[in-house]
Amino acid sequence: MVKHLLASCSLLLLLGVGGLPALAQSTAPSAPAKVAQKTIGEEDLKKFVGVAKKLEMISQERNSQVVQAVEKEGLKMERFREIFTSKQNPKAKPKQEVSKEEEQKYDRVLAQLVQIQKDTQSKMGTAVQSEGLEVPRFLEILETIQKSPDLQKKVDQMLKGAK
Numbered sequence: 001m002v003k004h005l006l007a008s009c010s011l012l013l014l015l016g017v018g019g020l021p022a023l024a025q026s027t028a029p030s031a032p033a034k035v036a037q038k039t040i041g042e043e044d045l046k047k048f049v050g051v052a053k054k055l056e057m058i059s060q061e062r063n064s065q066v067v068q069a070v071e072k073e074g075l076k077m078e079r080f081r082e083i084f085t086s087k088q089n090p091k092a093k094p095k096q097e098v099s100k101e102e103e104q105k106y107d108r109v110l111a112q113l114v115q116i117q118k119d120t121q122s123k124m125g126t127a128v129q130s131e132g133l134e135v136p137r138f139l140e141i142l143e144t145i146q147k148s149p150d151l152q153k154k155v156d157q158m159l160k161g162a163k
Helices: 002-016 020-027 033-037 042-072 077-088 100-130 135-147 149-162
Strands: none
Touching: 042 077, 042 100, 042 135, 042 149, 077 100, 100 135, 135 149
């Protein structure tokens, strides 16, 4: 459970907060996780868990909005992904040729997804700050937890206790 949550937080922040992971990496301690663990107190862990739960909800909301945007334009998610992949990697040809109509639908969906991502980014920043953390500190805690099985267990227990 905690591994899924950590992965979700990582992915959300990487996708949603752009250059902030690089900022956090430059501010994160370079010492091993055991040393860094001492700097993460109980209060920071509580805040982290609160943020992680909010980010998971934001992620679910974003995923729902993405599916709705794609389907509203008359595309299926699988076909949208196929077109998207072919745009990102010209060697990855779609199973069938992309029609002009699909191309237009794809472009409209993409414009909507850019806005959804901007909104998500804003919500994520607000979620982090609402728990009393700054994004670089949250990312520092996340990185430390990912490297520490003991902290992962502790966060897992906190998550189970919060339900």
